[in-house]
Amino acid sequence: MKTLEEIGEREAIRIIQSILSKGGEAVGIGDDCAAFEINGKYLLISTDMITASTHIPKGMTPWEIGWFIAAINFSDIAAKGGDILGMVLSLGLPANVSEDFLVSIIEGADACARSYKTSIVGGDTKEDKELTLCGTVFGMVPREHFIGRKGAEVGDIVAVTGYLGKAAAGFFALQKGYNKKDLTKDLFQPTPRVLEGIRLGELKIIHSSMDISDGLSSSLYQLSEINEVGFEIWLDSIPISDKLMAVCDSQECIDDGILHFGGDYELLLILPEDKFLEAKHELELFGTNLTKIGRVREDSDILIKNRRGVYSILPDLGYEHFKHR
Numbered sequence: 050m051k052t053l054e055e056i057g058e059r060e061a062i063r064i065i066q067s068i069l070s071k072g073g074e075a076v077g078i079g080d081d082c083a084a085f086e087i088n089g090k091y092l093l094i095s096t097d098m099i100t101a102s103t104h105i106p107k108g109m110t111p112w113e114i115g116w117f118i119a120a121i122n123f124s125d126i127a128a129k130g131g132d133i134l135g136m137v138l139s140l141g142l143p144a145n146v147s148e149d150f151l152v153s154i155i156e157g158a159d160a161c162a163r164s165y166k167t168s169i170v171g172g173d174t175k176e177d178k179e180l181t182l183c184g185t186v187f188g189m190v191p192r193e194h195f196i197g198r199k200g201a202e203v204g205d206i207v208a209v210t211g212y213l214g215k216a217a218a219g220f221f222a223l224q225k226g227y228n229k230k231d232l233t234k235d236l237f238q239p240t241p242r243v244l245e246g247i248r249l250g251e252l253k254i255i256h257s258s259m260d261i262s263d264g265l266s267s268s269l270y271q272l273s274e275i276n277e278v279g280f281e282i283w284l285d286s287i288p289i290s291d292k293l294m295a296v297c298d299s300q301e302c303i304d305d306g307i308l309h310f311g312g313d314y315e316l317l318l319i320l321p322e323d324k325f326l327e328a329k330h331e332l333e334l335f336g337t338n339l340t341k342i343g344r345v346r347e348d349s350d351i352l353i354k355n356r357r358g359v360y361s362i363l364p365d366l367g368y369e370h371f372k373h374r
Contacts, residue, residue: 058370059271079275080198081125081259082188091195093188095125101180103370106223106236111150113237114182115157121262122186123165124241124314128260130196130250131188133243135170136162138184141177154182165243194250196258201276201319205256207343208318208325210242210332213265214293214303216312221296232292239314245337246316254328257319264311267367269351272319279346282353282363284308288340308353309366319345 053061066078075091076084084091099105099118109117119136126133138158142151155169162168219236222229241260249255257276261268265287269280287307297303318339320328329339346352353363 054372057372075192076195076197081128082131084129084195086192089192091129091131091190091192093126093129093131093190094185095122095188096183096185097122097125098181098183100182105180106220108223108233109237110157111153112157112160114180115154115159116161116238117157118182118184119158119161119169120239120241121314122184123161123167123243124239124260124262126186126188127241127243127246128196128258128316129188129190130194130246130255130258131190132247133165133167134187134189135168136184136186138169138172138182140172140174141179141181141183142174143178143180144176146180158184165241190247190250193253194247196246196250196255198257198259198272199275200256201272201278201345202256202321203278203345203347204322205319205345206322206325206341207269207280207282207345208320208328208339208341209261209265209288209315210245210318210337210339211313211315212288212290212338213261213313213315214290214306214310217306217310218290218292218296220310220312221293221302221306225296227296232296235290235292236312239312241314242316242337245332245335248331248335249316249318249328252324252328252331254324255318255320259317261313261315261317262311264309264367265317266308266351266363266365267311268317269363270365270367272317273349273351276319276345277349279348279350280343280352280363281346281360282343282351284353284355286340286342288338288342305366308363309368311368 082093215235219233222232
């Protein structure tokens with residue numbers, strides 16, 4: 050019998066999916082959100098959990114922990130083009146946690162919710178040996194505006210919002226002892242692309258979308274599997290965070306940060322090439338850039354063109370729970 054460390058999170062999810070019965074959902078396991086159709090709209094539901102040992106780096110304040118748990122849940126709704134209705138937040142807290150610590154967590158989560166014009170509407174509180182937070186977020190989107198993971202077509206463009214490597218820059222900075230807020234903010238306080246996602250859904254031109262939480266390479270492999278296609282990615286085209294370039298002292302560090310690290314919560318989008326400029330223009334109205342970084346291939350290979358113009362297989366080295374690289 051294999052262990053979870055041997056099979057990893059993705060295979061564990063496949064096993065779970067093979068056991069569970071399908072209910073009345075329009076979209077189930079395998080996308081960023083589950084979706085239930087109600088009067089021509091999709092009710093979106095997603096959940097995300099963090100624990101002290103796996104998600105909370107040293108130096109992260111309780112306020113930032115609260116912001117983080119809300120933001121990573123909101124990002125799932127953003128990737129589907131949805132508007133956030135609210136979130137329930139469950140807390141597993143050690144008995145020796147101070148009242149001030151608890152207050153700061155809730156204030157951080159509330160600040161994130163208010164910034165997206167939504168709220169924390171309930172939850173649960175229990176004693177736990179390790180700090181554990183679990184959010185469950187609800188959203189709504191017109192059925193025709195929903196952007197699923199499945200839908201990529203051969204020849205489509207691969208694009209990303211924003212800049213990649215922001216979270217990696219914060220993590221690498223902490224490793225080097227640079228606990229500076231300007232470097233760690235994007236790691237501790239990610240900014241989900243909620244308004245951008247809503248607008249992209251309204252345009253009805255995006256074939257496939259997911260948020261980049263576990264790294265670009267991992268996200269591409271997940272989209273490849275569900276769409277039964279491959280990709281070619283142009284390394285020189287990937288937009289790199291200035292913070293990552295300031296922290297890294299080698300090209301290898303930079304490439305690892307943009308390809309495999311994750312934690313940026315940008316949107317990975319697949320769309321027709323002739324619709325790219327329209328999407329780019331619309332996102333620029335929000336102050337968000339959209340960059341073309343590759344193309345959908347007919348076979349299942351995921352290739353990366355390096356800075357010398359040479360193609361090779363892109364390794365799947367993004368973050369995966371249970372597996373440790």
